Amino acid sequence: MPLHEDLASTVAQTFKSQWSVRNGTTVPIPERLALGNDAVQLEATVLYADLSDSTGLVDSYEPQFAAEVYKTYLHCAAKIIKERGGEITAYDGDRIMAVFLGERKNSSAAWAAFQINYARxxxxxxxxxxxxxxxxxxxxHTIGIDTSSLFVAREGVRGANDLVWVGKAANHAAKLCSLSSxxxxxxxxxxxARLRDDLKTTNGxxxxxxxxxxxxxxxxxxxxTWWWKV
Structure with missing residues (x-):
């Protein structure tokens, strides 16, 4: 089939097909979601951790130095996220995205943010x-965290696809990273509003x-600007 016809057919089918949506309590495995209109709905907290001014870093320093900064920051962030119960859902150059689920998801995400700041x-x-x-x-760096219902679907084509996270938390957590470092x-x-008391105040x-x-x-x-020792 010519490319134009293939694209037009897929786009039309996507817009007119009914969605199959089910509630979930874990991050879905991509292979268990169809590439069509198939999705899982989750209540989740999203954390984005983003290096600040990575353009200045790569423009002003040797690539080996910049790569070492990227690697050490993302390694520490990933280890801490996993230790705090989060699941890493994406790496995007100089940033990492993670999802926290369950009753303590907000406190766990904030605790991870404090510890990533400590590691930095x-x-x-x-x-x-x-x-x-x-x-x-x-x-x-800047870390953004938000919580909401998320609509998780599979995007892309066969052999090159990933999960897409649709919802306020995913969008706003990422946008928070544009605020002041x-x-x-x-x-x-x-x-x-959902944090543990010891993640809101310390010694009054x-x-x-x-x-x-x-x-x-x-x-x-x-x-x-606070941190929590790892």
Whole structure:
């Protein structure tokens, strides 16, 4: 079939086909979802961890140095996410996406964010400075977390496909990473409301600052500079 006809047929079929949607409690295995209109609905919390100014990093430093920064940051983030019960769903260059499920999903995601911040400050940067004492590079990052119902489907073509996560949490967690890295941890009010008390305050001091997310209809968000030792 000519490519134009093949594309037109698939697009038309996608728009007119009925969806098969079922509720789920675990991250679906891609092979168990059809490439057609087949999906799983989940209540989930999404975490994005994103290196800041990766363009400046690759433009100003040797590729080996930039690759080492990428590798160490994403390695620490991935290990911490898994330790806190999250499932890694995607790597995208200088960022990682993870999904947390279950009753403690919001606290687990926030705890992971605190520990990733700790790893940045107290594991990666000291090792980088020890190896490259003349380097002026400072590793900065932003982590965004949101929670919502998610619609999970399989996208792509046979032999080259992956899961697509459709819903507020996936979109807003990613967009939070565009906010200031001066306060690198960002969560929505929906996440904050569900946190354990010890992830909100310590010794009577709040660990979060309330803000208005003006770019997203003044949605309530919270930011933090705190860390939690790994």
């Amino acid at each position: 400050l107290h594991i990666i940067m000291p090792a980088l400075t020890a190896q490259y004492p003349k380097a002026t590079y400072e590793l900065r 001066d306060t690198p941890l960002w969560i929505t009010g929906d996440v904050y 001091q709040s660990m979060w600052e309330k803000r208005r997310w003006t770019q997203m209809s003044d949605r309530t968000v919270y930011c933090s």
